[in-house]
Amino acid sequence: MPQEKINHSNASPYLSELTLDCVILSFHEDCLKVLLLRWKGTQEWSLPGGPIRRNEAVDAAANRILKERTGLDDIFLQQFHVFGEVERYNREEIKYKLKHLIDPDKWYERAVSVGYYALVDHAKAMPTPDPFTEQCAWWDVQQIPALLFDHNRIIQVARQALRTQLSWQPIGYNLLPEKFTLPELQRLYEAILGKGLDPRNFQRKMLSLGILERLAERRRGGAFKSPYLYRFKKEEYELKLKESNLFFS
Known part of the structure; x- marks a missing residue:
């Protein structure tokens, strides 16, 4: 999820223009579920994510974000793609839709996102919004709405990675009770x-x-x-x- 640009100077606690997007998956009622966030004052949804702190490893940042959103430690986590296209989505449209939350002048000029998928026990997760959102909820992957940014594509790429890795990653062990x-x-x-x-x-x-x-x-x-x-x-x-x-x- 692209986040507010705090500062490009060395005083900023975050790495400039590098973010994470996390596809958090569970299996419930015979359906593959993905965790989504609804932004405050809107009906707009997106994936969990955020910036990386200067003093933390990228994997550690992903684990931090996952714990903040699910309350879980020791989650199976897999980096699956880097989304680095120059034009990933319509930035002006995003600025307009979220201008009541973030000053349009404070968005990153460009954000490169590291994609992770995580596999969690549905019964143990405690979905929790972040400061920009007011709802965190599970969605059937077959019924996902049009998401902000390029997050529909990110989910599509994550699901393909999951299929490819099904034979050599502990998918069942992490998604089933x-x-x-x-x-x-x-x-x-x-x-x-x-x-x-x-x-x-x-x-x-x-x-x-x-x-x-x-x-x-x-x-x-x-x-x-x-x-x-x-x-x-x-x-x-x-x-x-x-x-x-x-x-x-």
Whole structure:
């Protein structure tokens, strides 16, 4: 999220014209969710983000912003792209829409943004607005409105990175609760890949990998028979990720 330009002198606590944009993702009710902020006095939404302090590493800045927005520590975080085009969006339109919050003369002349995606437990996150916004809420990635800046594109690039990295990053481990059913695991993969998967083939592959432990418990309360609950064997899961062996075509 481009932020207010404080000062270009060495007295500024922030790096000039370098910002972060964070695509914070969770999985809830069989849907992939993204955390968005609504700016004060508007119906305009954008991604969380902000400037980087002069005395902090870029990854540390991303972790700070994520904790401020979700209340969570130790989040899985992955840098996925740098958005450095000269004309990323209509700056004059943004200045006009947010002039009641930020002096139009104080916007960066140009902002290069480092994109991160983060994977969080939906139940544990506590969405919290920043000083420029009054609402922080989860949105289904399939129902995102037109966002400020170039944030629709940033989400699109993040989702593509997530699909590409699904076979060698601990996506499932970070988006699912500790205990889950095989259908829930399949729906997570389908939400990320954007397509359906054959249930028999999916379950056969996941069980053959040796990364899941079947528990004695079952998921109760559904309309159909109660499926067994599973959890990841973390060491085996990480080994298979190193082999890039979780790919589904």
